[in-house]
Amino acid sequence: MLRKERLKCFSYLTILVILIVLFYLILPHMAYAYLDPGTGSYILQLIIGILFGLLFAVKMFLGKIKIFLKNIFSRKKKDEN
Numbered sequence: 001m002l003r004k005e006r007l008k009c010f011s012y013l014t015i016l017v018i019l020i021v022l023f024y025l026i027l028p029h030m031a032y033a034y035l036d037p038g039t040g041s042y043i044l045q046l047i048i049g050i051l052f053g054l055l056f057a058v059k060m061f062l063g064k065i066k067i068f069l070k071n072i073f074s075r076k077k078k079d080e081n
Helices: 002-026 038-080
Strands: none
Touching: none
C-alpha cells in the first residue's frame, strides 16, 4: 500500500518537474513589446466596463432578494388576516 502511494507521489512530482521545464523552454525570457498610447485608454475602458457590469449584477441580485423577502412577509400578513 505504501509503495503505491510513493509511486503516485513520484509520478506527480515528475509531471510537475516536466511542466516547469517545458514552460521555461517555451516562454520567452525577454519580451520586447510596444504599447501604443491607445492601450491605456482601452484598459481603462475594460476596467470601467467590468465595474459597471458587476454593479449591475449586484443590483439585479439584490432586487430579486428584496422581491423574494417582500413576497414572504406579505404572505404572512395575509395569513394572519
